[in-house]
Amino acid sequence: MASLVLVSGLFGVGIGAQLLKTLPDDFRHTPGSWAWLSYDVPSYATLPGQFNRSVFEAPGEAVATDPEVVALNRQLNETDFVAYDDRFFDFVGPDATVEKVITLAHQTHEAPCWVPGTKDIFFVEWGPPGGDNGVHNYQYLLNTETHKLRNVTTDPPTVNVHGCVAYDGALYVVTDGGPSESAYFAKIDPKTWKRTTLLNHYYEQPFGSFNDLEVDNDGNFYLTDSRSGYFRNIIPFTPPTNPSTYFVDGKTFRPKAIQITTGNANGVSLSPDGKTIYLPNTGVSGGDGKDPYGERGLWAYDFATSGGLRKAKVPVLTNARLLTNPIANFYDGIRVSKDGWIIAGANDGVDVIDPVDGYILGSIRVGGDGEAVSIVLNGHDIWIVGRGGVWHVSNIRTALTDSKK
Incomplete structure (x- = not known):
């Protein structure tokens, strides 16, 4: 424009x-x-x-x-860009552009992450009406240079992926499960597309419907478990417990609930120093439609640290605080830049949020015919997947990651 x-x-x-x-x-x-x-x-x-x-x-x-x-x-x-705070101009800079690189059905697209060692972004179409009653055993790969889109199916097939992170040369995903299996956490080898299930229960209680995940610098994982799969009729059973966030030890895969809500769990991300976790509550969106009085705040929690001789971080949250409510809709996928800026998908774009005062600095719009859902940060670029397609925000002044893939 x-x-x-x-x-x-x-x-x-x-x-x-x-x-x-x-x-x-x-x-x-x-x-x-x-x-x-x-x-x-x-x-x-x-x-x-x-x-x-x-x-x-x-x-x-x-x-x-x-x-x-x-x-x-x-x-x-x-x-393309709506500023609410003069810091947004410093963040974005004057050379940034927004381009829609591929048009897809006006259907939720989720779980983007960069495939290690390639120029591809992995993402999925999530939920009905696509596939066989909303059950998908395929994922997408988008080449970021040619914009060619192709399908990939893991071995065995991975159904209803909802979140993804890349770590140590592999893709880690969480799923809603489906009619014949409960939600699970899995590892995918992007060279062979072999899938290994790592976790699918909490002491024989099934998870409800995994939504998203994050990984810390020590290789531990944080999984959000939601009602979304039940609301969208992807899974046939009532969620077994309230939506929760689980800490999963990266060596033993032992899970521990660290946050529970009566709203809904969705995105998750960590501050660069690993001392703070950010969790948007999306109870505003439910099975019977959207409730304007439901919860939709973006919350920050600190990790409690143990005293004495133990210096390691322990999976206990403290100092809960509301950072902000979105200007529009609710925050879905969120990621944090290397300098700590929170970037979150909401409505017709992504918001950039100060992690301390919670002010929304501005919005990067995908246009009225689209809806931003989840994002991938790469160097000075943001890749956005959502309803209606994939968008590329390029030439942002602020470096979002240490290097460009």
Whole structure:
């Protein structure tokens, strides 16, 4: 999209622009289009007319009566980057672009991770209506240079993958399970596509429906177990317990519940120093549709450390704190950059969040015809998978990982 500064059209040039804060000089003519929403602009802090949107919709989707607000929302729906904080300009920089690299069905796509030693991203189509009643025994590989998409099936087939991380040359995945098997945690060799199941029960209690996972620097894993598979009729049995987050020892695969919610478990990520875990609660989305009064906060927890001679981190959480509620919808997949910025998929884009004050710095939009779900960070790039396809955000000023694959 071309860079947008003023709105023209039905309401005339400049209408709606006075509600926006003026962009920094080097962002007025950029490859990507920008808007800056700031409450220190009095006309934005006190909008004219009537306006309304639900918590599930982005600001640009609000219904408004005043022509200037209508024009503003039209512009927001055409931008690539929406800043809420001046730090967002430093984070993204003026050279970043957003490109939709492949169009897919308006269906949830999940579990992206970089395949070690390749230029491919592994991801899946998740849940109904795809496949045989929503049960999938295949996954996708997207070549990030040619944008060629192909299917892959593991040996034995892996059904309903929901989350993935790459670690030590392998892919580690969690699944919802299916009609004939409960949720499980598995390792996949990307050279042979052999799959080894590592964990499928908690002392003979089945897991409910694994959603996502993270790995720490010591090779221990953090798995979120949700109601999502039951809500989407992927599994036939009622979840055996409330949604939970499990710590799994990377050597013994012994599981331990470290967090439980009456909402729903979803994404998970760790701070770069491994001392904090971030967990979005998605109880707002349930089996009977979306409840605007359900839980949708992004929470941070610290790890308690033992005293005395023991210096190792132990899997006990402390200091729970609400970082933020999303501006729109709920946070699904989340990842943390090497400098600690939280990047999370929500609604029509991904949000960049400060890990200390919890302010949302800005949103990187995938457009009104898509919905961001999960992400992969790579050097100065973000790859987004979600409803409607895959998007590539390139040339971000801030290095997100130590090196580019």
